Amino acid sequence: xxxLGVFWLAVLAAGAAGAFLLHRAGPPEGxxxxxxxxxxxxxxxxxxxxxxASTAPAGExxxxxxxxxxxxxxxxxxxxxxxxxPAEVSASEPRSPAExxxxxxxxxSAPEPPPLASPAARGEAAADRPIPPPDPGLQExxxxxxxxxxxxxxxxxxxxxxxxxxxxDPRPRVALVVGNLGLSAALSEExxxxxxxxxxxxxxxxxxxxxxxxxRARARGMEALSAIPMEPANYPVNDPGDRALLTGLPPAENxxxxxxxxxxxxxxxxxxxxxxxxxxxxxxALPESLGGVQDVLRERGLLxxxxxxxxxxxxxxxxxxxDIVVDEPATRGxxxxxxxxxxxxxxxxxxxxxxxxxxxxxxxxxxAAWAAGLADRGVAMAPVTALIRRPEDMPRTP
Numbered sequence: 001x002x003x004l005g006v007f008w009l010a011v012l013a014a015g016a017a018g019a020f021l022l023h024r025a026g027p028p029e030g031x032x033x034x035x036x037x038x039x040x041x042x043x044x045x046x047x048x049x050x051x052x053a054s055t056a057p058a059g060e061x062x063x064x065x066x067x068x069x070x071x072x073x074x075x076x077x078x079x080x081x082x083x084x085x086p087a088e089v090s091a092s093e094p095r096s097p098a099e100x101x102x103x104x105x106x107x108x109s110a111p112e113p114p115p116l117a118s119p120a121a122r123g124e125a126a127a128d129r130p131i132p133p134p135d136p137g138l139q140e141x142x143x144x145x146x147x148x149x150x151x152x153x154x155x156x157x158x159x160x161x162x163x164x165x166x167x168x169d170p171r172p173r174v175a176l177v178v179g180n181l182g183l184s185a186a187l188s189e190e191x192x193x194x195x196x197x198x199x200x201x202x203x204x205x206x207x208x209x210x211x212x213x214x215x216r217a218r219a220r221g222m223e224a225l226s227a228i229p230m231e232p233a234n235y236p237v238n239d240p241g242d243r244a245l246l247t248g249l250p251p252a253e254n255x256x257x258x259x260x261x262x263x264x265x266x267x268x269x270x271x272x273x274x275x276x277x278x279x280x281x282x283x284x285a286l287p288e289s290l291g292g293v294q295d296v297l298r299e300r301g302l303l304x305x306x307x308x309x310x311x312x313x314x315x316x317x318x319x320x321x322x323d324i325v326v327d328e329p330a331t332r333g334x335x336x337x338x339x340x341x342x343x344x345x346x347x348x349x350x351x352x353x354x355x356x357x358x359x360x361x362x363x364x365x366x367x368a369a370w371a372a373g374l375a376d377r378g379v380a381m382a383p384v385t386a387l388i389r390r391p392e393d394m395p396r397t398p
Contacts, residue, residue, distance in 0.1 A: 131161050131218040134266035138301070145263035148300050156301030158318065161267045162385035163198065163221050172346040173382040174374070175200065176367065177305065177322070178356040179227055180276045182207025191359045192216050196371040200384040202227040202272050205264040206241055214265055223383050225305070226271040228261050228293070230280025240275050245283055251292060258296060269385055270303030270319065276358045277328070279307040291316050294391075303388050307355055315392040320384075322355040327363050335366040343379055351387050 138157055139146040148157045177200040181188045192201070192213065201217055202225045203210050214224055229240035231247050243261065245254045262271070273280045273293070284290045284306070294317035297304045304319040306312075311321040323345050326338040339354070346352035356363050374381050 129164055129221050131221055135160055142259055142263060144260045146266060147259060147263050148302060150301040158269050158301055158303055158385055161269050163223050163383035165382050165386040169380050171378055171380040173351040173380050174342055174346045175382050175384050175387045176354045177202055177272060177384060178359050179274055180204050180358045182210045182213055187359055188213050191364050194364050194368045196381055197221045198381040198383050200225055203265050205243060205261045210265050223385060224265060224268045226262055226265055226268050227275050228271050228273050229275040230273050230283035232278035233281040235282060238278050240278050247283055247286060258293060271297060272305040272307055274307035274357060313389055317391055318388050320353055320388050323352045324354050325357055326354045327356045330360050330363060332362055332366060335363060339370045346379060353387055
């Protein structure tokens, strides 16, 4: 034990003597070698952004710039006032005591690559795309109010207010028009809320306040049509109202009444010659009378739907004749049966157009239930504008 204590006393004495000698000797003349100097801790600069990334416009698919490896990152240049010193200094190179000790800064972090360009957003689903409000450029003033017209660049209301539809869809197509909208605000609101957005809505010209209903319909992407009252079979027992187009009136009077009808709503894609269950059979039986109506609609960029099943397609206007009336009579079983028939016609011919003459609670209920399963049955519900045809008398452009 005594010998061990003497040993440790000797070790402590030797250490103290070495420390004293080092203190007297001072630091080395060349300063601390750079290879042994600890890097200064500095606040990292914000990541640099490449000029390509900062100048490229968003959405043009600029590919990401790969970040350089840490070993390849450039060393930040020293301040202009400091002398240029190589980044690496050999311990054997002498340095003047007055020369400042170089501090090697930590290399800046590699710049972040620019974000990947977002892929092109898929087109908004058609069911959620609203229809724009009436465009003043597609209207002209009249003594009855604004009338639809073709725009200065050839734009038509059919295209401006038509619902978007994928015309490359190979499935059979069915379209449906529901009539007499606007006479009952509560019932019309329920129809707009529950019917499929592809449904066309024919508004009665006798509706008191159609504007709020039209606004709701546009928000759902539903196409609007004007219902034209025409002289029906068994007139005057069947009365289409005091603004109806009649066979006994002069053409100028009928033209004025037609202008009044078209001024009652805005943003329509066209018109249908039906008012509820009355389908203007007597007026439509006169080719020149019906042809004059079609001429006016075509010149104003509107389509025409003939509400008589089995009638020829319009000869002088873009449009189509309906294939079946689905609510005669308006009972649950009969509506279901006729909707099934409409679907069958679409499968056989590629497309089919149905008419529900009068909006009713049972009709809304049955159409909503039927349309919910159409896609699963391989049938596409389409807006009316996706089914219209070229006028028979209009020559095709080469």
